[in-house]
Amino acid sequence: MQNIRMLQQQVNSLINQARHDIYSISATSDPTAKQVKLQRIWDALTSIQFLNDLLAAHAASSISAANDRQPLNTMPVGQPISPTSANPAVAVPNQTFTIQDLANYDGKNGRPAYVAVGGVVYDVTNNRAWAAATHFGLVSGRDYTQEFASCHAGQQSILATLPVVGRLV
Amino acid sequence: MENYILPPEPLTNEAIAARLTTGARNGLANGSVKKKNLVYLELNGCSGNIISLLNGANPDFEYMIGSMVNLVYSNSLMAAEGEKAIERLMNALDEDYILAVEGAVALRDKGLYNIIGTWKGKPLTGLEAAKMLGEKASHILAVGACATHGGVSAARPNPSQSVGLQDVLPDKNMIKLPGCPVHPDWFLGTLAHILLYGDPDTDNLGRPLMFYSTLIHDRCPRRPFFDRGIFAEKLGDKTCLFKLGCRGPVTRTDCPTRQWNGHVNWPIGDDTPCIGCAQFGFPDAMAPFISYDTTRVVKDE
Numbered sequence: 423m424q425n426i427r428m429l430q431q432q433v434n435s436l437i438n439q440a441r442h443d444i445y446s447i448s449a450t451s452d453p454t455a456k457q458v459k460l461q462r463i464w465d466a467l468t469s470i471q472f473l474n475d476l477l478a479a480h481a482a483s484s485i486s487a488a489n490d491r492q493p494l495n496t497m498p499v500g501q502p503i504s505p506t507s508a509n510p511a512v513a514v515p516n517q518t519f520t521i522q523d524l525a526n527y528d529g530k531n532g533r534p535a536y537v538a539v540g541g542v543v544y545d546v547t548n549n550r551a552w553a554a555a556t557h558f559g560l561v562s563g564r565d566y567t568q569e570f571a572s573c574h575a576g577q578q579s580i581l582a583t584l585p586v587v588g589r590l591v
Numbered sequence: 592m593e594n595y596i597l598p599p600e601p602l603t604n605e606a607i608a609a610r611l612t613t614g615a616r617n618g619l620a621n622g623s624v625k626k627k628n629l630v631y632l633e634l635n636g637c638s639g640n641i642i643s644l645l646n647g648a649n650p651d652f653e654y655m656i657g658s659m660v661n662l663v664y665s666n667s668l669m670a671a672e673g674e675k676a677i678e679r680l681m682n683a684l685d686e687d688y689i690l691a692v693e694g695a696v697a698l699r700d701k702g703l704y705n706i707i708g709t710w711k712g713k714p715l716t717g718l719e720a721a722k723m724l725g726e727k728a729s730h731i732l733a734v735g736a737c738a739t740h741g742g743v744s745a746a747r748p749n750p751s752q753s754v755g756l757q758d759v760l761p762d763k764n765m766i767k768l769p770g771c772p773v774h775p776d777w778f779l780g781t782l783a784h785i786l787l788y789g790d791p792d793t794d795n796l797g798r799p800l801m802f803y804s805t806l807i808h809d810r811c812p813r814r815p816f817f818d819r820g821i822f823a824e825k826l827g828d829k830t831c832l833f834k835l836g837c838r839g840p841v842t843r844t845d846c847p848t849r850q851w852n853g854h855v856n857w858p859i860g861d862d863t864p865c866i867g868c869a870q871f872g873f874p875d876a877m878a879p880f881i882s883y884d885t886t887r888v889v890k891d892e
Contacts (some may be wrong), residue, residue: 428820529886547886548820550808553864554836554882559875 424478428548433473435583436466442579517588519543520567524590528563529555535562536587539570544584567589610812615787619658624787628688630680633667634717635705635744635753636694639772640735641667646885647775648853655779659786661686666707675717677708683724689785690728691778693755695737695744696721704751714750721759732767732783733757733797740769740871747875757797766790770870776849777802779877796871798843806813807839807865822887827862835884838867 440446443459443466450456519536524543529535534547535555546552548561553560560569600606618624633641633812645652656662664680671679694717697705702718709715725731733756736742757765766785768777781799784791791799808814816822816831819832823830833840843867850857858865867877874880 425820432818441827530884532887535886550817550833551841553833553838553887554839554879556836556879556882558841559878 426477429473429480431548431585433470433477436473438472438583440466442499442582460541510518515586515588517543518591519588521590522591523562524565528561538565538590539567539581541590542581542586543588543590544581544585546584549584550569595839602744605628605722606732618787623834624781626658626885627660627729627786628683628686629691629782630663630683630728631668631691632707632717632720632724633665633692634692634694634707634721634738635697635751636735636737636758636813637743638667638693640693640770641665643772644775644778646852648777650779650783652775653788655782656675659779659782660689674709676713677710677874680708680720680724681710684727686822687729688724688727689730689732689782690724691732691734691782692721692725692738693734695741695751696756697744697751697753698759699750699752703860711814718759721756725756725760725763728763730790731756731760731763732778732781733765733767735773736769736873737773739769739797740873742769742771742883743874764790765797766793768804768845769798771871771873773850774802774844774846774851777844802849803869804819805843805846807842807859810845811839811859811861824887825883826881829862831863832859832862834865834882834885834887836885837864838870838877842867842870844869 440463443463444472447456450459506573519538524536524538527534527548528534529552534545535552536543537546537560538544546557552562559574560566565574570581599611599838615624631641644655645657649824650659652722663683664676666676669676669700693704696702696717696718697716700779702716703714705717709828730756731740737744737753738756740755741749741753742755744751745755747866753838757767766781768781770777780802781791784799784801789815791801793799794803808817811817813829813831818832820829823832824834826835831837837859839859845864846857846869847859867873868882
């Protein structure tokens with residue numbers, strides 16, 4: 423099941439990336455930058471198609487395993503591919519974290535890696551810039567509102583691609 | 592459909608290489624490409640970049656000093672020593688030269704933590720030499736992690752108060768070649784580009800795009816493992832090293848395709864994570880280099 427969740431996160435971040443690319447294409451007049459973004463959207467769509475097939479295969483195999491009798495009549499409607507949950511950045515889950523709670527999600531001994539920015543808690547467990555739950559000398563499980571502002575000013579799109587897990591209280 | 596413009600020249604590797612070498616030879620013959628003077632200054636560092644340079648292939652170091660530049664000063668490689676060597680350094684100031692600097696600039700106690708020689712009986716600090724030669728150089732290359740941003744010399748607690756070269760030459764344009772060490776191709780390729788075509792295109796951090804434009808992660812042969820969530824548990828595993836702390840996803844170099852030691856292998860090809868040695872802030876910002884206690888559940892063995 424964890425694989426399905428990861429695939430879903432990948433699809434979601436690709437969709438978010440494509441949205442931001444479309445926005446930046448509409449804002450830029452630089453033809454080279456446009457070309458690069460268009461190529462990236464094309465690549466993203468290719469990846470989404472591939473991941474979609476993969477998810478469908480997952481769903482089909484789990485349904486046929488659970489229900490041998492009518493595998494052909496059942497549509498694969500597993501939650502991971504529900505289109506309504508496509509954008510994790512829109513709805514903030516109700517889970518709340520204190521700064522002490524957050525410190526438990528330090529990415530050690532199998533625990534996930536969470537960080538907070540601007541009162542929102544994000545999951546960076548499988549984020550590529552957070553190898554071994556560390557990022558440029560920062561360890562996970564803390565609030566990095568200040569650090570984000572100083573290093574990634576004007577790059578809110580970074581946050582939009584991260585899965586949200588809750589709120590910092 | 593009939594308006595296709597076919598390339599006027601063949602685009603095979605051999606044809607491109609032949610065009611480039613012919614162009615360079617013609618440039619040398621008609622005098623538009625000149626052998627320039629190169630001053631290679633070593634400051635507060637470990638000489639790792641010059642050792643890496645000696646490992647270069649196609650072109651190699653011999654070709655560099657024979658056909659590309661006059662190496663007028665290099666404290667590791669020149670025959671002269673003592674004041675005679677420093678005299679050559681001082682004489683270089685009278686002519687046009689390209690300056691390559693390896694190692695950080697130590698600021699503490701007016702630079703006395705890094706003395707590169709004596710001149711007229713007085714110690715010559717790296718700080719003085721960097722400022723003096725940097726002001727008059729036609730091109731400046733900051734070579735290696737220490738010269739570009741302080742690197743290992745400036746790592747905590749930085750007892751010598753080392754900084755990158757740009758900090759002591761804030762108004763000068765310089766090409767930055769981060770890496771610990773720099774790949775010989777990155778240095779020789781940039782040098783060749785300066786001689787043949789002028790300054791190469793750089794990104795906003797001053798790194799030549801021809802070597803530093805691609806994220807290691809995006810060309811990593813193990814990328815499919817990352818995308819499927821298949822991660823190595825220990826050094827030596829053949830899958831994605833992300834959970835062990837691989838810095839490939841934050842480091843921009845062409846290591847996956849260029850490779851090292853005569854283009855034969857590179858860290859990830861030898862089952863050890865990228866430590867981000869070509870990223871600004873290395874080594875402190877890239878630590879820890881390896882982690883076993885991570886987001887993966889550790890089973891008791």
